[in-house]
Amino acid sequence: MKNQSFSLLITTLAVVFLVFTPGCKKDKQTQEGSSQKEVVQVDSIDQQLIKDVKEVKEMFYSMPSPLEVAMILKEAGKSYNPELLNPVAHNSRYVTTKSRALNLGIYTTDLSYASLYDQTQTTIDYINAAKKMAEGLGIMHAIDQKTVERLEANVNNRDVILDIISETILNSSSFFKENEREAISTIVLIGGWVEGLYIATHLVEESPSQQDINNNEMIARIADQKMALNTIMKLQQKHRSNEHLSSVMSDIKELKRIYDQITIKSSKVVPVKDTTTNVTTLKSETTLTMTPQIYKQLKEKIDVIRTKFIS
Amino acid sequence: MSKLSNTLAILAFLMLIPLLGQSQCKHFAKQVCQKELAPYIHNGNYNAAILTEGETAEMYKTFYAKQQYRIYICESSAMPKIHFQVLDVDRNVLYDNKTNGYKMKWDFIPESSQQLIISLKVEDGENDSEGDPISGCVAIMIGLKKEDQQKEASP
Numbered sequence: 001m002k003n004q005s006f007s008l009l010i011t012t013l014a015v016v017f018l019v020f021t022p023g024c025k026k027d028k029q030t031q032e033g034s035s036q037k038e039v040v041q042v043d044s045i046d047q048q049l050i051k052d053v054k055e056v057k058e059m060f061y062s063m064p065s066p067l068e069v070a071m072i073l074k075e076a077g078k079s080y081n082p083e084l085l086n087p088v089a090h091n092s093r094y095v096t097t098k099s100r101a102l103n104l105g106i107y108t109t110d111l112s113y114a115s116l117y118d119q120t121q122t123t124i125d126y127i128n129a130a131k132k133m134a135e136g137l138g139i140m141h142a143i144d145q146k147t148v149e150r151l152e153a154n155v156n157n158r159d160v161i162l163d164i165i166s167e168t169i170l171n172s173s174s175f176f177k178e179n180e181r182e183a184i185s186t187i188v189l190i191g192g193w194v195e196g197l198y199i200a201t202h203l204v205e206e207s208p209s210q211q212d213i214n215n216n217e218m219i220a221r222i223a224d225q226k227m228a229l230n231t232i233m234k235l236q237q238k239h240r241s242n243e244h245l246s247s248v249m250s251d252i253k254e255l256k257r258i259y260d261q262i263t264i265k266s267s268k269v270v271p272v273k274d275t276t277t278n279v280t281t282l283k284s285e286t287t288l289t290m291t292p293q294i295y296k297q298l299k300e301k302i303d304v305i306r307t308k309f310i311s
Numbered sequence: 312m313s314k315l316s317n318t319l320a321i322l323a324f325l326m327l328i329p330l331l332g333q334s335q336c337k338h339f340a341k342q343v344c345q346k347e348l349a350p351y352i353h354n355g356n357y358n359a360a361i362l363t364e365g366e367t368a369e370m371y372k373t374f375y376a377k378q379q380y381r382i383y384i385c386e387s388s389a390m391p392k393i394h395f396q397v398l399d400v401d402r403n404v405l406y407d408n409k410t411n412g413y414k415m416k417w418d419f420i421p422e423s424s425q426q427l428i429i430s431l432k433v434e435d436g437e438n439d440s441e442g443d444p445i446s447g448c449v450a451i452m453i454g455l456k457k458e459d460q461q462k463e464a465s466p
Contacts, residue, residue, distance in 0.1 A: 056367050056368060056369050057360070057362060057366040057367055057368055058360040058362065058366075058367075058368035058369075059368070059369055059370075059371075060358040060368070060369070060370035060371070060372075060451065061370075061371050061372075062356050062358060062370055062371065062372040062453070063356070064354075064373065064375075065354040065355040065356050066355070067352070067354055067355050067455075068354045068355075068375075068455060071378065071455055072375050072378065075375075075377060075378055159457065162352050162457065163352065165355070166345070166352050166353045166354070166355045167341070167345070167355075168355075169354075169355025169356070170340070170341060170345065170353065170355045170356075170357055171341075173355065173356055173357040174337040174340065174341070174357040174359075175337075177337075177357055177359075178334060178337055189356075220376070220424075221375065221376070221424070224373065224375060224376070224424035227373040227424065227425075227426045228373050230426070231371060231372070231373065231426075234371065266423060266425065268403075269399045269403070269405060269421075269425060271405045271406065271419070277418075278418060279379065279418045279419060279420060280405075280406065280417070280418065280419040280420075281419070281420050281422060282405060282419055282420065282421040282422060282425060283422050284421075284422055284423050284425065285422075285423065286376075286423035286424070
């Protein structure tokens with residue numbers, strides 16, 4: 001009996017030790033750093049954010065996921081271009097938390113993009129590249145060998161592949177949330193989002209005219225990312241003490257300065273329900289104001305940032 | 312020795328409870344909620360929290376033009392009803408599940424890209440005068456309609 005109680009004690013304490021030790025140590029360091037920085041930066045915290053947090057128990061700012069980014073690219077109706085992907089051979093370059101997180105997002109967007117165009121071998125290659133990034137970040141279970149084997153076994157079934165990709169994104173985002181490493185999750189999403197922008201801007205003709213800008217579906221989706229940028233800024237405020245995210249944000253803020261020159265005006269949104277399908281259409285009209293010069297600046301800045309992320 | 316070790320074991324277990332809650336929420340989102348979105352595909356983003364009756368949560372998200380979405384509010388069993396609304400940036404109500412029999416799913420297509428707010432509140436339970444308030448996992452799941460299905464759906 002004594003032995004049983006002792007074993008129970010040792011087992012329980014071991015579990016507690018394993019669960020708390022690595023995460024807590026890091027969190028404590030982060031929290032200490034954040035409290036110091038908060039004193040300096042408290043004046044500049046978004047007052048609206050403070051108001052929101054006080055009134056609402058939980059606030060979620062949701063960026064487009066790599067899968068969503070790829071689906072937007074496909075929906076805008078352009079063809080597949082494998083030369084736009086970050087080569088899988090680059091994966092050995094990424095040895096820091098920041099570069100692994102960024103390139104987990106980048107490879108996941110590439111993987112999603114390739115899978116939507118039924119590029120079977122590329123899909124397998126890119127899930128392996130993403131797996132290496134996940135392993136480097138300590139989230140082995142997010143994309144494990146079983147995931148790769150399941151994908152290989154269903155390589156001709158796009159629906160199953162998309163489900164697998166969705167699960168891997170959920171595995172990593174939930175792991176980061178559970179372990180209070182949401183800032184890393186934000187970096188993953190920023191990587192995937194920038195990759196989507198890079199692919200999108202390279203699928204548009206080199207120097208679009210004003211008429212192209214006004215009528216091109218892909219350019220409209222590129223301009224729409226101004227709204228996603230607002231979400232990124234909110235996420236940055238939430239995790240402002242994280243040094244990796246701050247470093248990524250210096251590039252994103254430069255991009256924001258260009259996006260700030262774009263104007264998107266939307267009319268009142270009117271929901272209209274189709275009673276046959278039970279699907280509601282949110283009717284509204286949008287007017288985009290962007291000159292070819294601004295588009296050129298935007299494309300060049302995205303190229304610079306993406307090159308930095310994959311280097 | 313036996314008494315001491317049992318006490319320590321209980322204390323250790325109590326320390327684990329908050330983590331177990333988060334972990335259970337994660338498994339709930341993966342095992343239950345993700346499947347419930349079908350035939351829409353989950354975008355992969357994890358947005359779930361433990362909420363208690365009376366508490367609110369909000370999600371800010373951009374929804375893109377011509378993409379068909381499903382919003383699904385997924386809650387663990389024994390939770391009171393969830394009241395959720397979808398609002399535009401000026402907080403005009405575009406959908407209210409309270410006027411739709413507390414349906415937890417809403418399918419829509421934005422004609423142009425929109426930043427929307429999903430606002431939810433855990434309603435007060437029916438037996439709230441007795442015992443502790445009920446808490447549980449609530450997940451906001453965003454589903455995307457697969458391209459092939461979208462083509463089939465479009466006229």
